[in-house]
Amino acid sequence: MAEPPVPHGLDAQGCIAREGSLALVPHAFRPVVVAARDRLLDTLGARLHSAYLYGSVPRGTARVGRSDLDLLVALREEPADADREAVRALGEALDKEFAQIDGVGTLLYGRTRLLSEPETYDLGWFLACLCTPLLGDDLAEYLPRYRPDSLLARETNGDLARLLPRWRERIDAAGDSEEALRPLVRFMSRHLVRTGFTLVMPRWSGWTSDLREMAEVFGAYYPQRAAQLLRAAEYGHEPAGDADVLRSYTDDLGPWLAGEYARVHGVKAPRPD
Known part of the structure; x- marks a missing residue:
């Protein structure tokens, strides 16, 4: 297994440091x-x-x-x-x-x-x-201070299985329109990369918002899916209006990721909306 990037993004107490200014x-x-x-x-x-x-x-x-x-x-x-x-x-x-x-x-x-x-x-x-x-x-x-633990992983991104049917509906509604598909590719690509990253975040014990680094961290723990998430990170920055990309998310990467997430961290508690 390739070594993931060195963990960072935490303060001296091991809590996630607030990013941005x-x-x-x-x-x-x-x-x-x-x-x-x-x-x-x-x-x-x-x-x-x-x-x-x-x-x-x-x-x-x-x-x-x-x-x-x-x-x-x-x-x-x-x-x-x-x-x-x-x-x-x-x-x-x-x-x-x-x-x-x-x-x-x-x-x-x-x-x-x-x-x-x-x-x-x-x-x-x-x-x-x-x-x-x-x-x-x-x-x-x-609000409290936050650590990159399994509770945080579950409650932030542990709802992918519930989202996938809605994603399929949005893809169908977009049809063949590149103009309509491109923002969906960007949105879903970013969502999957962040979900993949938070799946392994507690093992990595760090934080990043950089899509490529997220994918690299994930790939160190799941090398069989590394190329897919790296490609999703690229689409997150440079989306293509391609329905086949979206179908690969809802038919393959997404269901696998949702199942693995539930196995490792459990399922996010339902929200009113």
């Missing part, structure tokens, strides 16, 4: 971040509790014209349809105005949901470890 935002993306911050305030007003960046922009690895802007928004109450529509429209406006980004993705939740017990090792961990504060009081102060 406003100081790391590349210069080209700073006007986008400022606009997103100001418009969230204008759009949501007093309903807004806090907002966060995540993904390549606050990690400093975003590529001009290729990377999207990822936001997590926490409201003081649970979001209503009007809030979702307002945030969607805000994202569309930012995407049209700024050529630096290729789309805007916004996660919208109520403060209570983010701090709830069922979400402690899922959305709570995501906010505390992978999100960079942009606006408001940081909810991470109310």
